[in-house]
Amino acid sequence: MTLSWKLVIDSTNAPALADFWAAALGYEVEDPSPLIEHLLAAGHIGEEAVTEHHGCKIFRGYAAIRHPDDPYDETSGIGQGRRLLFQEVPEGKSGKNRLHLDVHSERGGLDTLVARLEELGATRVDEVNKGPAGHWWVMQDPEGNEFCVA
Template sequence: MALAWKLVVDCAEPIALARFWADALGYEIEDNSALIDQLVAAGRVGPEAYVEIDGRRAFRELAAIRHPEDPVQPVSGIGLGRRLLFQAVPEPKQVKNRLHIDLHAGPEARQATVQRLVGLGATVLREVAERGSVHTTMADPEGNEFDVQ
């Protein structure tokens, strides 16, 4: 049986990094305000656990994005398909990622995609042409590496 999954990214600023990746991928930021409201009403979380953004409550230390075509659990706002979860951790990034995301823009759109991502806050690390692949290795605003092919 196949398992459901999500990719979890440790980071310093989950909300900011979720916004970057939502813009980069064309994904949507999950709206967990209904879940937070339920947890607050039940006394399970206090005001230190959330912030208000654009008139809704969002977890301070967790933010997720999801593919816009995938279903959402109405009671929680959690995506039920392709998603990335960004969670705050106390330690800063130290070394190269062992897992990274590849964005497939295609040869004709690669440079324009790279420039768009630089405009969102990414950094070009290097251009790579090896093993039959041509891609740009970049870093997101917190230094997490990813490739644009």
């Protein structure tokens, strides 16, 4: 039996990091407004659990993005396929990621992709050359999470 999953990334500003990764990957920021409206109306959550980002109600401390071609629940706005969830945590990043994303460029488009990611707020950390195996960049997102661009 296969299992569904999502990658959860700790952050200090979940909506801002979701915006970065949505732009970087060409994903869509999820709009959980319908679910939030339902939960508020039913009294299951209070207004303190909600904030607004880009005109949409979101759960305070959380934001998610999903692949635009994958299915999602129209009632909740929650993706049912490739998905990243960003959750705010009180502590800052303290070491190297043990899990990271690899972002792949089109053939011959590495420099263009790296430049676009820098314009979005990423930072180059190290260029890795592996001879015939190719080369890639280790980069950091705006909160310092490492990822590779190949």
